[in-house]
Amino acid sequence: MGNLIFELKEGLVIAFRAIRANKARAVLTTLGIVIGVTSVVLMSTAIKGIDTSFQNGISSLGADVLYIDKWAWFSNVDWWKVRRRKNVTFAEYERFREMAKLPAAVSPTIWSIETVKFKDQSLENIFITGTTTDYVRTSNFTFSQGRFFSDIEGKASRYTAVLGSEIAKKLFPRENALEKELKVGGLNYKVVGILEEQGSFMLGSFNPDNQVYVPIGTIFKHFVNDNARSLAINVRAVNTAAVEETKEEAEGVMRKIRGLKLTQESDFSINQQEGLTSNYNQTVGVIQIAGFFITGLSLFVGAIGIMNIMFVSVKERTKEIGIRKAIGAKRRTILLQFLLESSVICLMGGLIGLIIAIILSMVVNQFLPTSVQIDAIILAITISLITGIIAGLAPAYTAAKMDPVEALRYE
Numbered sequence: 001m002g003n004l005i006f007e008l009k010e011g012l013v014i015a016f017r018a019i020r021a022n023k024a025r026a027v028l029t030t031l032g033i034v035i036g037v038t039s040v041v042l043m044s045t046a047i048k049g050i051d052t053s054f055q056n057g058i059s060s061l062g063a064d065v066l067y068i069d070k071w072a073w074f075s076n077v078d079w080w081k082v083r084r085r086k087n088v089t090f091a092e093y094e095r096f097r098e099m100a101k102l103p104a105a106v107s108p109t110i111w112s113i114e115t116v117k118f119k120d121q122s123l124e125n126i127f128i129t130g131t132t133t134d135y136v137r138t139s140n141f142t143f144s145q146g147r148f149f150s151d152i153e154g155k156a157s158r159y160t161a162v163l164g165s166e167i168a169k170k171l172f173p174r175e176n177a178l179e180k181e182l183k184v185g186g187l188n189y190k191v192v193g194i195l196e197e198q199g200s201f202m203l204g205s206f207n208p209d210n211q212v213y214v215p216i217g218t219i220f221k222h223f224v225n226d227n228a229r230s231l232a233i234n235v236r237a238v239n240t241a242a243v244e245e246t247k248e249e250a251e252g253v254m255r256k257i258r259g260l261k262l263t264q265e266s267d268f269s270i271n272q273q274e275g276l277t278s279n280y281n282q283t284v285g286v287i288q289i290a291g292f293f294i295t296g297l298s299l300f301v302g303a304i305g306i307m308n309i310m311f312v313s314v315k316e317r318t319k320e321i322g323i324r325k326a327i328g329a330k331r332r333t334i335l336l337q338f339l340l341e342s343s344v345i346c347l348m349g350g351l352i353g354l355i356i357a358i359i360l361s362m363v364v365n366q367f368l369p370t371s372v373q374i375d376a377i378i379l380a381i382t383i384s385l386i387t388g389i390i391a392g393l394a395p396a397y398t399a400a401k402m403d404p405v406e407a408l409r410y411e
Helices: 002-021 023-059 079-083 090-099 134-136 151-155 165-170 200-208 214-223 240-257 275-318 320-326 331-364 374-400 405-408
Strands: 063-067 105-118 122-129 143-146 162-165 179-182 187-195 212-215 232-236 269-272
Touching: 023 331, 063 240, 079 232, 090 105, 090 232, 090 240, 105 134, 105 165, 105 200, 105 214, 122 165, 122 214, 134 151, 134 165, 151 214, 165 187, 212 214, 240 269, 240 275, 275 331, 275 374, 331 374
Parallel strands: 122 212, 162 187
Antiparallel strands: 063 232, 063 269, 105 122, 105 179, 105 232, 143 187, 162 212, 179 187
């Protein structure tokens, strides 16, 4: 054991001495490893950050919530066929609420795109979602300040508004938005609540952080005719175990409301969170495959480069190997020395790649969410070490099996 530790120590000293003697060559050799490790760590941090953001955003939709809509979120149904469907109306929502017995809560939603202003601050193309007070029971919203509009405010179509966190930050960067009046499509609305940050950039305009929620009556009164645009009916099951049963009842109730015969197919869709999750997983899977391919290619090129340089190093130090063998150095010692040298070169490249990846992830984080995880750091170091061992194995074996007499004759 003592001999092995001594050999490792001596091998590391010789490895660092050889690298220091050929700095330019060592730097060029590590480029492939640097690119490979940077790619894998950056991809890992980006996917982890996006995944965290997506999960936070998707949680606001709720795994136990169904969305009855004219439109299907993700399906193979012909778009033109879906487009010809009848709109879901407020009258249908009211009948559904009366007839459905299983849901814990039911609420309608309809949207309009308007300009939102406060003093000299203005935001264009903002989703204004009209709904009822029950909407808060069909979502997982939490509030940083204030509340959702009350049942009385909703039924009386009062001009009250609940702001997503990003809307509040942009319109009120230096003051409290609560109880302030802002203009939505030119009309004055009083801010009664501000949501906690809970959306995901992947939800785009449907991100709750970038929306304003108002009583549905004000939407119908000023922005959207009841029959001009389809609304959605949000249906929350009592719990996740009751989702399928609630979905079956919801489909039956909607078919009855629309007077569909047994042979007729449903002219509406019932969307679920899992549709978004499935689509997201497919997209991330493609990104991961592409990322791993680029990473693998970079590491392969890097490993070939290191192997070639190590063969050159073995040739250059043939006489040194002969002398060491002549004075009693074992094959194991020579093998270990060159393996350590290739491993150290790869680890240096891996550490440089890791530092670059962390810096780049900080830059990327300004535009997309990233999350540097300890497992990504461990992965980078492990990949570097394994690459170094594999790349150095053939040259190290070549050096270890040299005949000392032939080696000493080498010029």
